[in-house]
Amino acid sequence: MNFVEELRWRGLLHDMIPGTEELLSKEKVAAYIGFDPTAESLHIGSMVQIILLMHLQRHGHTPIALVGGATGMIGDPSFKSEERKMLSEESLQKNVAGIEGQLRKFIDFDKGAELVNNYDWFKDFSMLGFLREVGKHISVNYMMAKDSVKKRLETGISFTEFSYQLIQGYDFYWLWKNKNAKLQLGGSDQWGNIVTGTELIRRIAGGEAFALTVPLVTKADGSKFGKTEQGNVWLDAKLTIPYQFYQFWLNTSDEDAEKYIKIFTFLDQATIEALIEEHRVNPAARNLQKRLGQEITVLVHGEEEYQAAIAATAILFGSGTREQLEAMSENTLLQVFESVPRFSVDLNLLKAGVNILDLLAVNTQVFESKGDARKMIQQNALSINKEKYADAAGMLTESALIAQKYMLIQKGKKNYYLINFS
RNA sequence: GGGGAGAUAGCCAAGUGGCCAACGGCAACAGACUGUAAAUCUGUCCUCUUCGGAGUUCGAAGGUUCGAAUCCUUCUCUCCCCA
Numbered sequence: 001m002n003f004v005e006e007l008r009w010r011g012l013l014h015d016m017i018p019g020t021e022e023l024l025s026k027e028k029v030a031a032y033i034g035f036d037p038t039a040e041s042l043h044i045g046s047m048v049q050i051i052l053l054m055h056l057q058r059h060g061h062t063p064i065a066l067v068g069g070a071t072g073m074i075g076d077p078s079f080k081s082e083e084r085k086m087l088s089e090e091s092l093q094k095n096v097a098g099i100e101g102q103l104r105k106f107i108d109f110d111k112g113a114e115l116v117n118n119y120d121w122f123k124d125f126s127m128l129g130f131l132r133e134v135g136k137h138i139s140v141n142y143m144m145a146k147d148s149v150k151k152r153l154e155t156g157i158s159f160t161e162f163s164y165q166l167i168q169g170y171d172f173y174w175l176w177k178n179k180n181a182k183l184q185l186g187g188s189d190q191w192g193n194i195v196t197g198t199e200l201i202r203r204i205a206g207g208e209a210f211a212l213t214v215p216l217v218t219k220a221d222g223s224k225f226g227k228t229e230q231g232n233v234w235l236d237a238k239l240t241i242p243y244q245f246y247q248f249w250l251n252t253s254d255e256d257a258e259k260y261i262k263i264f265t266f267l268d269q270a271t272i273e274a275l276i277e278e279h280r281v282n283p284a285a286r287n288l289q290k291r292l293g294q295e296i297t298v299l300v301h302g303e304e305e306y307q308a309a310i311a312a313t314a315i316l317f318g319s320g321t322r323e324q325l326e327a328m329s330e331n332t333l334l335q336v337f338e339s340v341p342r343f344s345v346d347l348n349l350l351k352a353g354v355n356i357l358d359l360l361a362v363n364t365q366v367f368e369s370k371g372d373a374r375k376m377i378q379q380n381a382l383s384i385n386k387e388k389y390a391d392a393a394g395m396l397t398e399s400a401l402i403a404q405k406y407m408l409i410q411k412g413k414k415n416y417y418l419i420n421f422s
Numbered sequence: 423g424g425g426g427a428g429a430u431a432g433c434c435a436a437g438u439g440g441c442c443a444a445c446g447g448c449a450a451c452a453g454a455c456u457g458u459a460a461a462u463c464u465g466u467c468c469u470c471u472u473c474g475g476a477g478u479u480c481g482a483a484g485g486u487u488c489g490a491a492u493c494c495u496u497c498u499c500u501c502c503c504c505a
Contacts, residue, residue, distance in 0.1 A: 253459060284457045317458055371471055379465065381452050392473095412452060 003059040004212075009269060010262040012052065012214045014188045017198065020210040023182060024061070031056055031183035031212075032064035032175050034118075034168065034190075035103070037072040037095035038087070041236035042102050044248075045226045047296070048217055048263060050106045052185055053113075058266075062112050064181055065103045069096045069119030071168055077161040078148035078189050102235055106299075114179065118171045134170050137203040138196065148192040165196045172197025176209050183210045217263065219256055235300055242301040243340060246309035247414070249293035250286070254279070257288045265295035312336045316416055322385045322402075330403045337408070342418040347405070350421055356394045359419075366409050366417050376411065383410035 004021045007013040023029060033049050035042065042050070053063035072092050087095070100115060109115050143165060144153060172194065175181035184194045194211040201207045217225045226233050233248050234240040240248075252260055258276050261267065267275075279288035297306040315324070315336050328336070343364035357373045360366040360382075367373035376382055377392040384400060385408050400407055401421065409417040 247458080251458065254457095255460090257459095283459080286457065286459075289459085313458090369470065371469085371473085374471090374473075375466065376452065379452050380454095414458060 003056060003061065006055055006059065007052075007212075007214070011259060012048070012055075012263060014213040014215040015191060015211075016213075017195075017211045019208075020183065020212050023210055028061055029183050030062040030064055030175075030179055030181045031185055032066050032116075032172075032179075032181045033185045034066040034068050034071065034171065035099055036068050036076065037092055037099055039234075040091075040095050040098040041234045041239050042099055043226055043232045043234045045217065047235065047300075048214055049185070049187070050103070051264065051266075052214060053107055054266075056185075057107060057111070057113060062114075063107055064114045064116060064175060064179060065107060066171060066175070067096050067099050067103070067115070067117045069093075069117040070122035071118060071164065071171070072096070073119075074164050074167055075161055076164050076168075076193070077157055078164075078192060098236070116175070116179075118167075118174075121174050122167070130170075134166060134173075134200065134204075137200055138166060138169070142199070143196070146192040146196075148189065165193045166200075168193045169196035169200040172209060173200045173204060176201050176207060177205065182208070183212060185212050185214070188213045188215055217260075219253070237301055237305070241341075242297060242305035243309045243312050243338075245301065246293045246297045246306065246313065249296055250289050250313070252289055252292065254283050254288070257292055261288060261292045261295075265292065265299075267291075267295065308335060308338055312338075312340065316340075322387055325385055325402050325408060328403075330405075333403055333406060337406075337416075337418045340416045340418050342420055344420045344422060347421040350396060350398055350401070353395045353397050356389070356396055357392065359396060360409065364409075364417070364419060366411060381412050384408065386410070 003024050004013065004016075033053055035046060035049065053065060056063045069092065072087060072095070073089070096117060096119075100117075103115060107113055107115075143149070143162065146165065148165075149157060149162065172181070172184050184190075184197060186194055191211065191213050194213070198209040198211060201209045219225050232240075233245060237245075249260075249264075257279070261272055261275065265272075275288055275291055279285075294306060294310075297309060301309075325333070343366070345359070345363050349359075349363065354363070356377070357370040361368070361370045361373045367376060373382075374392045377390060380388065380390055382389045384396075385402055396407075398404075402408065405421045407419040407421070409419060411417070
């Protein structure tokens with residue numbers, strides 16, 4: 001099975017320039033994807049792009065990962081309804097460094113693969129030079145006709161953002177010329193920018209280049225993929241702890257799980273089909289979600305963190321009781337809850353007896369305010385140490401402690417917090 | 423340049439002097455049911471609260487009034503028609 005066939009059955013193929021498949025089947029190709037340094041870490045939306053490069057490498061082609069140190073200074077207007085805020089150069093540098101570090105975890109840059117930053121070839125490119133060498137080849141009419149900027153032509157777009165596709169187009173030209181990159185990959189929203197690049201390559205050098213895009217990952221219920229109540233799901237363990245990361249995948253709907261297991265894992269077709277079949281017979285077991293969570297958590301955070309995440313899951317969502325919590329050693333307890341958000345509170349506060357509302361809304365931020373806490377408690381949404389707690393006027397003392405120093409707070413069914421008294 | 427319509431909470435949207443912290447819908451959060459799912463039902467949903475209330479809202483600033491989302495003045499912005 002070749003690269004394109006692989007993408008096709010996995011549902012990772014959206015569009016290609018004619019000839020792309022032939023090119024990939026007859027030679028080993030260097031192909032690139034750009035990553036925007038909009039944050040210090042990539043999130044699971046970018047995971048699709050990373051996996052694409054990994055597939056590419058597995059099929060013997062050469063991946064080039066580009067971090068947009070230059071393009072990040074401009075801001076991609078594609079399908080955005082508003083002008084973007086410019087990032088400071090300082091945070092941009094931090095973001096570039098963060099993203100480069102993450103990419104190294106997934107792609108083996110020793111085997112001919114490259115990690116580049118377009119700032120390197122733009123930093124000494126003069127404005128006049130750019131206008132004469134690049135701008136002259138592409139007409140404004142051509143640039144305005146793109147779907148990706150159409151909306152913005154009505155509501156307003158700065159010259160800076162409008163020039164974005166030209167900058168990205170030049171990246172492609174530069175990599176084509178200097179790194180022999182004949183193909184650019186990207187999300188379907190990048191089609192317009194990529195094609196500006198192939199056009200530029202043809203007009204400047206009479207060369208031929210290709211494009212391949214992957215579909216946007218969607219959810220069956222129409223809401224945005226990759227978001228939870230807590231916000232984005234990041235690849236950085238400090239921003240989204242592995243337990244929450246695993247939980248995100250475990251919570252995917254049946255319909256989405258069938259789609260995601262093909263996109264986000266490297267399991268072969270027979271294995272995946274068997275898993276889907278099994279899941280359809282017994283959806284309640286959620287083996288599909290569990291396997292999906294396992295594969296991608298191991299890929300992103302490693303086996304150890306995955307084990308910790310399922311251990312925590314088993315305790316938190318299994319038939320855990322206060323007795324079981326009490327029976328755990330402090331070490332086990334800490335390991336299990338390593339990945340649960342935690343707060344530290346002075347033990348003396350508890351010794352003196354503390355009001356439940358104060359503890360959860362003032363001394364810690366489990367709830368936003370005392371009013372919020374009271375309402376939640378009245379709605380029966382609070383558990384302490386796996387036991388429902390319904391008294392909004394209640395006082396807590398040392399008797400509520402586990403292992404003499406911990407208290408496990410549960411807001412609703414899924415939100416856990418550990419308070420550490422010392 | 424002339425004429426008209428409009429701006430209400432995260433979004434859509436009702437409200438034209440007191441009964442308005444503002445109908446309804448969506449989204450969100452919680453409860454029940456379940457599989458940590460979907461669908462359904464129930465509750466919450468400006469902020470704080472000792473749950474009695476208190477404070478700040480209806481594009482902005484002034485004004486009228488005992489009382490203004492609602493009336494008047496000026497300003498800002500959006501849309502439509504004509505030129």
